[in-house]
Amino acid sequence: xxxxxxxxxxxxxxxxxxxxxxxxxxxxxxxxxxxxxxxxxxxxxxxxxxxxxxxxxxxxxxxxxxxxxxxxxxxxxxxxxxxxxxxxxxxxxxxxxxxxxxxxxxxxxxxxxxxxxxxxxxxxxxxxxxxxxxxxxxxxxxxxxxxxxxxxxxxxxxxxxxxxxxxxxxxxxxxxxxxxxxxxxxxxxxxxxxxxxxxxxxxxxxxxxxxxxxxxxxxxxxxxxxxxxxxxxxxxxxxxxxxxxxxxxxxxxxxxxxxxxxxxxxxxxx
Numbered sequence: 001x002x003x004x005x006x007x008x009x010x011x012x013x014x015x016x017x018x019x020x021x022x023x024x025x026x027x028x029x030x031x032x033x034x035x036x037x038x039x040x041x042x043x044x045x046x047x048x049x050x051x052x053x054x055x056x057x058x059x060x061x062x063x064x065x066x067x068x069x070x071x072x073x074x075x076x077x078x079x080x081x082x083x084x085x086x087x088x089x090x091x092x093x094x095x096x097x098x099x100x101x102x103x104x105x106x107x108x109x110x111x112x113x114x115x116x117x118x119x120x121x122x123x124x125x126x127x128x129x130x131x132x133x134x135x136x137x138x139x140x141x142x143x144x145x146x147x148x149x150x151x152x153x154x155x156x157x158x159x160x161x162x163x164x165x166x167x168x169x170x171x172x173x174x175x176x177x178x179x180x181x182x183x184x185x186x187x188x189x190x191x192x193x194x195x196x197x198x199x200x201x202x203x204x205x206x207x208x209x210x211x212x213x214x215x216x217x218x219x220x221x222x223x224x225x226x227x228x229x230x231x232x233x234x235x236x237x238x239x240x241x242x243x244x245x246x247x248x249x250x251x252x253x254x255x256x257x258x259x260x261x262x263x264x265x266x267x268x269x270x
Contacts, residue, residue, distance in 0.1 A: 008073030011066075023129070026066065029059050030125045034159065035117050036211035041166060041179040060096040063089065085128045092122045123156055131213070143227075157219065161212035162186045168204045175199075190216045196253040239263055 014017040036052050044052075067089045074080035095115040114212035126257045130145070146167075175198045177181055185198040189209055200206045240247050244259040258262050 004073050006073075007069050008075070011070050011073055025062075027126075028131065029062055030122070033059050033125050037163065038179045039121070040075055041170070055208045056096060057100070060093055061089075063093050088121070088127070092125055092202075092255055095119050101192075116167055117164070120167070123159045126152055126156075132219065146223075146227045150220075150227055151222050153219055157190070157212065157215055158183065158186050161190075161208065161215070164207060164208050165212075168202055168208060169200060173201050173205070186212060189213060239244070 007009060010018050010022060011015070019120075034057065036056055040049070042050060067086070070086065070089075071077055071080055080086055095118045098115055111267060121202040130149050162182040162185075163181060166176060166179050169176040169182070170178075176185065181198065187194055188198070189212060200209050241256040241259065241261055243264055246256055246258045253263065255261065
């Protein structure tokens with residue numbers, strides 16, 4: 001294989017040792033970059049802040065290398081640029097690059113706020129792995145993958161909602177000073193418990209609360225229904241009835257349960 005083909009192979013393949021190591025490294029740094037965002041919402045010393053910033057620069061540099069490697073190895077580079085996961089990668093990288101290139105003295109408050117919002121969406125990088133049927137090196141079943149996707153959907157809803165709520169409420173709401181406060185409010189809001197000890201005081205905060213509740217109402221039942229369908233079909237075989245078109249039948253069925261036509265299934269005898 002050429003160098004380009006090798007790069008493309010190892011960025012996609014998760015069966016070989018290099019492919020596994022690349023996937024594990026990317027997942028680890030994804031977790032770390034999200035953790036950095038959370039830590040920076042807490043009161044920390046300037047020295048600690050400097051260490052976190054250097055660590056962010058290092059991780060984002062790796063993300064840039066990953067993005068360029070995927071782009072270089074892709075067979076269709078224009079298609080790769082406009083791929084949804086590539087767009088997420090750019091959103092991940094962009095905030096740090098702008099902060100580095102734009103002098104602090106000339107950075108407006110609106111740009112700083114926008115960059116902070118972009119950093120929240122870094123968690124979407126995990127979608128690349130959960131969408132892959134070979135997730136976790138092909139060691140989990142398709143049914144278990146649906147459960148992973150549900151848990152990831154929950155994590156993204158909670159993380160993004162908490163990050164956005166903290167971003168708009170922390171400057172004006174005394175009860176929301178850290179990511180933990182915002183996360184607590186998100187859990188209480190989405191589970192409809194509603195203790196009332198933390199409430200949004202800004203108009204934007206109220207709209208974010210409405211959107212987080214709607215997203216929970218729509219996305220979570222949708223994912224649960226997908227899992228339910230998979231588990232219902234787990235003990236069935238895909239045999240299409242030639243008369244009515246029903247696809248899924250019990251493993252020992254000799255007739256279609258919809259129209260009664262005889263169906264043929266191969267099975268092992270005693």
